[in-house]
Every structure is written in structure tokens, then in C-alpha cells.
Amino acid sequence: MLSDKEPFSLYIHIPYCVSKCPYCDFNVHVVPKIPEKEYSRALLNELDFYARSEDWWGRGLKSIYFGGGTPSTFSPSSVEKMIEKAASVFPFEEDIEISLEANPGREDSANFPGYRSSGVNRISIGVQSFQSHLLKFLGRLHSPDETRGALRMVTQAGFSNFNLDLIYGSPGQSLSDLRADLAEALSFQPPHLSAYNLTIEEGTPFHRQYQAGRLRPLDEETEVAMTELIEETLSKAGLERYEISNYARAGFHSRHNLNYWQGGDYLGIGAGAHSFLRKQENGVFGYRWHNERHPGRYMEKVRRTGEVVVEREDADLTKAAGEFMFLGLRTMRGVSVDEFSLRFGKNPQEFYPQIGDLLEGGLMEEKAERLRLTRRGFLVANSIFVNFV
Ligand code: SF4
The missing domain is CATH 1.10.10.920 (Arc Repressor Mutant, subunit A)
Structure with missing residues (x-):
């Protein structure tokens, strides 16, 4: 039976990637062997911890999001165990959205049918571009052909709800490059598309190249023209812009992300994951916290004490x-x-x-x-x- 307490969203962070892209500032770790079993066990234990907490106990779940890093480095059976665990401790809303981010590599896409059977009902593919020169610049390891194969596999695996990520605004990208990427993306009829303007984040290799004068971002005028081209092209194809970088057909908006943007509660588990709880008391309007970022130390802390939060912040008015x-x-x-x-x-x-x-x-x-x-x-x-x- 569903509880009458307000439902929330669950974020599960998988911090591993096969290599690190030069623009990425996420909490990502490249290791010789991914400790999938040990890390999964830590996630299950952390879920147990929150199932006993007064603030989360008995509340329904409206979405689960496996983000990263690259969640598709984990097997369908690990993902299934986490979904089963979540279902056993938090009642699922009838229309729960369960998303998983995946790379379009060959090994990743072979797992898509398994993810679908495990309960994932929305998959988000990190396409970024269909053009070799742009993928190379972005440090992505997959080829355009692998991406095409992965997108065919999405449909074969039975995902009617899926997202395709594109990055635009790379130095050297022309408007016709972007037009070609949009046309090819639309040929797969995605119900949702995210188009992110490349940003140069501090601490990344791109930022160092930028500071050394070896990377020149596109001029503002071209970026504006690109944003307008995206909005116009996608709108004609029935994908309406509903957030700065997100476009969807009616009924396919990301429930998980909408919860963030609408100020809803979310619980993040895993290394470096962030959480937010809206709670008004003693001049405080909500609480934010995040976990230990390093996966090794995160697993160690879960094992030893179960206490993985390293920073809390009270949000005043x-x-x-x-x-x-x-x-x-x-x-x-x-x-x-x-x-x-x-x-x-x-x-x-x-x-x-x-x-x-x-x-x-x-x-x-x-x-x-x-x-x-x-x-x-x-x-x-x-x-x-x-x-x-
Ligand atoms: S695949 Fe995604 S998460 Fe991993 S390094 Fe690249 S941008 Fe970052």
C-alpha cells in the first residue's frame, strides 16, 4: 500500500568510467578493475540505513536514477539487486520512472535487454555527436557506428522511453555539423533529447588548455545561433523545450529531473552523491548533504560505521x-x-x-x-x- 507521506526521488551514483573525458568535472574514477560487487554491497547497505531513518522511512518512490560515471559499467544483475532492494524498503509509485545512463559502446549496449528486464524503464544514451572528429575532440571512445548500433538496441530491448544526450559548441563545430547531428539523432525518433552546451569547467584538461591559449571556445554569436537551431529543429519534430537543455514529446519529460527543478526531496546514495530534504524547523528551510567522494573511502566507511556523509548544510530562508x-x-x-x-x-x-x-x-x-x-x-x-x- 502506498504511504500518504510525500514521495521522493532516489539517485544512485556509479562513479566508474573506462576513461575520463577532458571536459568532465563529475566525481569519476578510472580504475584497473571496477569493484562492482563490493560497491554494490555498499549501496545496498546505505539504502538499508535510510530505510530506518525517520525522514525517509515509509515514503513512496517516484523515480530512481542511476547516474555517473558510467552506470552501464555495472551488470544488469547488480542493477536488478538495487532496484529490488529499493522496492523492498520504499513503496514504488505506480508510474515510477527508473532511468539508467549508458554509454553507446558495444559491451554496454549488449546489456540493454538485461537492464530492461531488471526493471529499468528509461535509458539515457551518451551519444554526444555522430561525427568522428567531434567525438575525438571530446575524448569519447565510442565510434558513430557503435552509437547507431546502441540506439537500434535501445528499441530492440523494448525501451519506449529513452533519452539521447548531445553536446554542442565544441571549438571547430560548425552549424552544418550540428544540423547533421540533429538530423541523425531525430532519425532514431527519441521521445527525449538533452542538448548540452559544452562548458569549460575549472580543474579539467580543457580548462588547462584554455588557460594556455590552446583551446578557444566558440564565439557567443555562434553559440546563440546553435541554441536557436536546436530549439527550432526539435520543436518541428515534436520535441518541445521544457528546460534550458532538455526537450521532450508530451508525456516523456524526465520525472527525476523535474523533481530537482521543482524543489522536491531527493536522496542520493553512493560516492559523492548529494541529497536534499525540505524540512522547515527552527529557521531552517531544508537540509543538503553529500557523501564521501572517493569510492574506496566510501566503501570503507559504509563497512566500518555506515556513516558516509562528509558535509551538511542547513538552508536558511x-x-x-x-x-x-x-x-x-x-x-x-x-x-x-x-x-x-x-x-x-x-x-x-x-x-x-x-x-x-x-x-x-x-x-x-x-x-x-x-x-x-x-x-x-x-x-x-x-x-x-x-x-x-
Ligand atoms: S563518460 Fe561521462 S561521466 Fe565518464 S568521464 Fe566522460 S563525461 Fe564524465
Whole structure:
């Protein structure tokens, strides 16, 4: 029977990759042999720990997301054990979404039917591009042909809900390169597509090349033209933009990610995983924490004490309200004025007088009690978000 407590989302971090891409700043580890059994055992124990916690016990699950790293480095039987464990400790909502990120390598795609049978009902394929020169630049190991094979396997394995990730804005990428990537992506009729603008993150090899003057990002004008091309092409194909980087057919929006953007609770397990619990008490509006990042130390801590959290943060009113605005404004639906007022005791404009200027400047609009960015606003979204963080 489902509980009447608010359902939440579960994130499971698999921190291993076969090699590290030069633009990646995720918590990723490349090891000679992936300790799949030991790491899986640690995840199961961590789940047990939260099943006994007052804040999570008895609550329904609306989504599970296996993210990484590369979750497809783990076998379907390990994934199945985790899904079974989650089901045994948290009641599943009837329409639970269970997603898994996969690389399009040959070995990974051979496991797709197994993931489907294990209970995964949405698969997200890290395509990035269908062109060899762009894959090479991004440090990806798969070939365009492997990607095509993997996408055929997605359908053969019975996934009607799947996502395809593309990266655009690589130096040297032209608008016609992007057009070709979009056309080929659409030929597989994905119900969901994420298109990420390449960002140069500090601490990555790309950042070092950038600092040394060996990597020059595309100019802003080309990036804007690319974003417009993506939105226009995907919209014509029936994939509507619903978040800065995400496009979907009706009914195929990512439930898991929407929960993040709408300020819902999520529990993250695994090395470096982040969690959020909305709880109002003693001037606190919510709690955030994250786990030990290093997989070896994470497993050791689970084994020894079960205590893997290394940092906690209490979100006060200012922080919680800012996050609610910033995350909600990433979506095309924007932020509900009523819900903001209910959560934080004032309406958004009382909290942030600068919203008046954004409305007047045509970067934001208010419709049907929701505040959202306009098309022009989305093009300069990052400079708007700094008003709230
Ligand atoms: S495959 Fe994904 S997670 Fe792994 S290194 Fe590359 S970008 Fe990072």
C-alpha cells in the first residue's frame, strides 16, 4: 500500500568510467578493475540505513536514477539487486520512472535487454555527436557506428522511453555539423533529447588548455545561433523545450529531473552523491548533504560505521528561496508565485525587487501566476540566475 507521506526521488551514483573525458568535472574514477560487487554491497547497505531513518522511512518512490560515471559499467544483475532492494524498503509509485545512463559502446549496449528486464524503464544514451572528429575532440571512445548500433538496441530491448544526450559548441563545430547531428539523432525518433552546451569547467584538461591559449571556445554569436537551431529543429519534430537543455514529446519529460527543478526531496546514495530534504524547523528551510567522494573511502566507511556523509548544510530562508527561484527558472514553466509565497511567506517580487527590472526589460514574464524567463531571457539565463544565488 502506498504511504500518504510525500514521495521522493532516489539517485544512485556509479562513479566508474573506462576513461575520463577532458571536459568532465563529475566525481569519476578510472580504475584497473571496477569493484562492482563490493560497491554494490555498499549501496545496498546505505539504502538499508535510510530505510530506518525517520525522514525517509515509509515514503513512496517516484523515480530512481542511476547516474555517473558510467552506470552501464555495472551488470544488469547488480542493477536488478538495487532496484529490488529499493522496492523492498520504499513503496514504488505506480508510474515510477527508473532511468539508467549508458554509454553507446558495444559491451554496454549488449546489456540493454538485461537492464530492461531488471526493471529499468528509461535509458539515457551518451551519444554526444555522430561525427568522428567531434567525438575525438571530446575524448569519447565510442565510434558513430557503435552509437547507431546502441540506439537500434535501445528499441530492440523494448525501451519506449529513452533519452539521447548531445553536446554542442565544441571549438571547430560548425552549424552544418550540428544540423547533421540533429538530423541523425531525430532519425532514431527519441521521445527525449538533452542538448548540452559544452562548458569549460575549472580543474579539467580543457580548462588547462584554455588557460594556455590552446583551446578557444566558440564565439557567443555562434553559440546563440546553435541554441536557436536546436530549439527550432526539435520543436518541428515534436520535441518541445521544457528546460534550458532538455526537450521532450508530451508525456516523456524526465520525472527525476523535474523533481530537482521543482524543489522536491531527493536522496542520493553512493560516492559523492548529494541529497536534499525540505524540512522547515527552527529557521531552517531544508537540509543538503553529500557523501564521501572517493569510492574506496566510501566503501570503507559504509563497512566500518555506515556513516558516509562528509558535509551538511542547513538552508536558511535566503538560500532556500534563491534555490527555488533559480532551479524553477531553468524550466519553461517557471516558478509558481503561489507556491513560492506559501513556502517562504512573501511573494517573489517582495523578496527580489530586481524582478521588476527583469519584467520591464522583457527578460522575464508573469502569466497565470507563474514567473518565467522569456526567449530572450533564456539566452542570458546565467546572468539572470546570479540575482538569486
Ligand atoms: S563518460 Fe561521462 S561521466 Fe565518464 S568521464 Fe566522460 S563525461 Fe564524465
